[in-house]
Amino acid sequence: MSNSSSRSVTADAGTARPASVSRHRLAAGKGTPGDWGLAWALLLAFPTAWLLVFLIIPVAVVVVVSFFEPTLSGFNRVFTLDNYRLLADSDVFIRTLSNTVINAVITTVVTFLLGFWVAYYLALVVPDLRRKFALFIIALAPFFTSFLIRAIAWIPMMGREGLLNTALLNLGITSQPLDFLLYSDFAVRVAMIQLYLLFMVSPIFFSLSTIEPAILEAARDSGAGWWAILTEILLPLARPGIVIGAVFVFVLSMGEFATVRLIGGGKTSSVGLGIQNFVTYIQFPQAAAAASILVLVTVAGVVVLFRYGRVAEGL
Amino acid sequence: MAAIATQDMDQTAAAGPAASDRPKGKGTVELRGVTKRFDGIAAVDHVDLTVPGGSYVVLLGPSGCGKTTLLRMLGGHATIDEGEFLLDGVRTNDVPPARRDISTVFQHYGLFPHKSVRDNVEFGLKMRGLPRDARRRRAEEALTFLDLTPMADRRPRQLSGGQQQRVALARALVTEPTVLLLDEPLGDLDRLLQLRMRVELRALQRRLRITFIHVTHNQEEALAIADQIVVMQDGRIQQVGSPQDVYRHPVNLFTSGFMGDNNVVPGRVSAIGDGEVWVEGDGLSLLARHDGAGVAVGQNLHASVRASSVSAKPAIANGNALPERPNEVVATLIFLEYLGDIVKLHCRLANGQTVVAKRAENVRAWEGLVEGEMVRLEWEPEDVQLLLA
Numbered sequence: 001m002s003n004s005s006s007r008s009v010t011a012d013a014g015t016a017r018p019a020s021v022s023r024h025r026l027a028a029g030k031g032t033p034g035d036w037g038l039a040w041a042l043l044l045a046f047p048t049a050w051l052l053v054f055l056i057i058p059v060a061v062v063v064v065v066s067f068f069e070p071t072l073s074g075f076n077r078v079f080t081l082d083n084y085r086l087l088a089d090s091d092v093f094i095r096t097l098s099n100t101v102i103n104a105v106i107t108t109v110v111t112f113l114l115g116f117w118v119a120y121y122l123a124l125v126v127p128d129l130r131r132k133f134a135l136f137i138i139a140l141a142p143f144f145t146s147f148l149i150r151a152i153a154w155i156p157m158m159g160r161e162g163l164l165n166t167a168l169l170n171l172g173i174t175s176q177p178l179d180f181l182l183y184s185d186f187a188v189r190v191a192m193i194q195l196y197l198l199f200m201v202s203p204i205f206f207s208l209s210t211i212e213p214a215i216l217e218a219a220r221d222s223g224a225g226w227w228a229i230l231t232e233i234l235l236p237l238a239r240p241g242i243v244i245g246a247v248f249v250f251v252l253s254m255g256e257f258a259t260v261r262l263i264g265g266g267k268t269s270s271v272g273l274g275i276q277n278f279v280t281y282i283q284f285p286q287a288a289a290a291a292s293i294l295v296l297v298t299v300a301g302v303v304v305l306f307r308y309g310r311v312a313e314g315l
Numbered sequence: 316m317a318a319i320a321t322q323d324m325d326q327t328a329a330a331g332p333a334a335s336d337r338p339k340g341k342g343t344v345e346l347r348g349v350t351k352r353f354d355g356i357a358a359v360d361h362v363d364l365t366v367p368g369g370s371y372v373v374l375l376g377p378s379g380c381g382k383t384t385l386l387r388m389l390g391g392h393a394t395i396d397e398g399e400f401l402l403d404g405v406r407t408n409d410v411p412p413a414r415r416d417i418s419t420v421f422q423h424y425g426l427f428p429h430k431s432v433r434d435n436v437e438f439g440l441k442m443r444g445l446p447r448d449a450r451r452r453r454a455e456e457a458l459t460f461l462d463l464t465p466m467a468d469r470r471p472r473q474l475s476g477g478q479q480q481r482v483a484l485a486r487a488l489v490t491e492p493t494v495l496l497l498d499e500p501l502g503d504l505d506r507l508l509q510l511r512m513r514v515e516l517r518a519l520q521r522r523l524r525i526t527f528i529h530v531t532h533n534q535e536e537a538l539a540i541a542d543q544i545v546v547m548q549d550g551r552i553q554q555v556g557s558p559q560d561v562y563r564h565p566v567n568l569f570t571s572g573f574m575g576d577n578n579v580v581p582g583r584v585s586a587i588g589d590g591e592v593w594v595e596g597d598g599l600s601l602l603a604r605h606d607g608a609g610v611a612v613g614q615n616l617h618a619s620v621r622a623s624s625v626s627a628k629p630a631i632a633n634g635n636a637l638p639e640r641p642n643e644v645v646a647t648l649i650f651l652e653y654l655g656d657i658v659k660l661h662c663r664l665a666n667g668q669t670v671v672a673k674r675a676e677n678v679r680a681w682e683g684l685v686e687g688e689m690v691r692l693e694w695e696p697e698d699v700q701l702l703l704a
Contacts, residue, residue: 212423212425213425214421214422214423214424214425215425215426215427215428216425217392217419217421217425218419218421218424218425218426218427218486219427219438219442220392220412220413221390221391221392221412221413221418221419221421221439221487222413222438222439222442222486222490223412223413223414223439223442223443223490224413224438224442225442228442232427232438233427236429237428237429
């Protein structure tokens with residue numbers, strides 16, 4: 001308490017006290033949030049500036065440029081919808097876009113189907129915490145190498161003269177090398193699933209880790225078999241993790257171009273790769289329009305995931 | 316909850332989920348040499364126990380004594396390595412949890428956080444394949460029975476600790492078990508709620524007339540709630556008896572120490588008389604009312620005297636000499652611990668040993684007793700317990 005208030009209390013206890021106390025409290029109430037507000041503003045200023053400069057402004061620029069008139073080596077600052085019209089009329093672009101969405105959906109679904117069990121094993125089968133995290137770190141090990149190396153590593157494995165084909169030939173399972181193993185949509189999907197599996201496993205692992213063992217025992221006590229435990233308990237409780245994992249994988253797959261280029265080998269395409277081609281030919285407005293469409297479709301997918309995933313409800 | 320506590324305990328719960336027309340004695344649990352080992356170490360070691368149907372039994376012991384493991388074996392959540400578990404005379408060792416007429420209220424309740432209270436309660440019936448209407452109705456009965464109807468659509472985390480416990484009870488009782496297992500059911504509640512809930516648990520058991528087996532490490536809780544207390548330590552049963560029995564007549568050092576505020580003195584039997592045994596302890600002599608069975612002169616044993624059986628009054632200022640009579644000793648009052656309803660007197664004998672006396676809080680209990688002064692401590696032969704086991 002401040003000096004003045006304690007003095008007034010001693011002076012005439014009965015009457016002065018309530019007034020001075022309430023005044024004191026009021027002053028404190030006014031001062032405290034203001035001080036913290038400043039501290040928070042300073043703390044948040046840097047990340048906000050970072051996001052603004054490196055995300056919001058570039059995206060805004062891309063969107064603006066997508067409405068500019070293209071020239072041979074750049075653009076004129078004249079408004080036009082031609083870039084979008086051109087893309088919408090292009091069968092190639094539509095096919096590429098749908099192929100990208102299909103690949104992303106397949107990758108998301110398959111990483112979920114595979115990743116859930118990895119997460120389940122890590123979170124609920126491995127008994128002690130130390131071993132749990134040791135295994136989790138090992139599962140993360142591929143991320144210690146560069147993304148490109150992991151993508152390129154598929155070539156000696158899946159190529160015409162790669163390990164897999166050689167093995168299949170030598171074992172007499174096939175009479176000639178299987179072409180679809182590399183430079184195909186199949187190869188791209190397999191590679192993407194491998195590359196992004198961990199983005200699905202991690203959030204599901206953390207979701208499942210929060211489940212108390214007593215919950216599963218109570219379910220068993222009530223007569224739930226493994227299927228009922230899976231559908232009634234584990235999947236609903238893992239839902240936030242599943243949705244977050246799905247968002248990660250879907251968004252990453254939608255923007256994919258390096259894997260598509262290396263492992264698709266020109267036989268397949270993605271919007272990301274298309275954008276890169278536009279940029280190579282200095283067609284910035286088309287690139288920007290394709291990018292804007294890609295962002296729009298990706299965001300739509302994320303919205304659907306959050307909508308039907310009801311993430312907040314499970315948290 | 317109030318409904319349970321206030322309703323007549325003998326009233327048959329017509330609306331309740333409990334089948335009160337169940338023949339008496341159902342839910343009898345028999346254990347024969349039941350053993351559980353973890354990495355070769357016995358967590359539960361050849362336990363023999365019979366729990367009569369419809370009784371309230373408390374497994375009491377410190378953490379790690381095997382009580383929870385024993386409970387988990389009864390519930391079917393841990394395998395029985397050795398021995399037999401009979402439920403109403405039928406071997407139940409290998410029956411899966413859901414097929415036993417046994418339900419468990421888990422420690423921290425294990426409620427399904429993503430389901431509403433109603434769906435939590437319904438779960439067991441749904442798993443048993445009851446049609447939707449039937450399970451709705453029975454869940455509703457259980458909810459009414461435990462006063463949960465107003466919060467049936469809420470999620471567990473929106474409830475208070477006491478309400479969560481009732482949901483766990485409703486979920487366990489909805490399948491009409493003959494045995495209810497409770498693992499530290501009051502452990503998550505604050506003290507005042509604990510005091511209330513233990514009365515209500517007791518009333519609930521009386522009303523349902525099924526067997527309750529309740530695990531706790533809290534002596535007071537066990538004494539307040541149990542028909543039979545099973546004291547456990549090191550995977551073995553140390554003593555089985557009514558609360559009065561276990562409290563007044565601990566049979567061994569462990570029980571005597573664990574039941575709290577016993578003065579345990581090592582000593583030697585110096586004489587055996589007609590219904591009396593003299594024990595020369597370290598710094599004091601004790602006379603016990605005892606038939607002499609299992610006792611021989613010269614035998615080393617421990618004697619225990621409850622703190623609440625020891626009376627204290629100011630010693631005569633100058634007469635510091637030790638009194639000649641047994642069951643009396645002069646000591647220094649080193650600390651007077653005021654606990655509200657009781658007063659605890661910590662006294663030190665000439666040889667440094669501590670004796671605790673416990674008196675009800677009233678003026679006479681500690682009139683004239685001053686820390687640092689000499690006090691005369693006395694107790695009756697009936698209150699001296701010989702620990703033979």
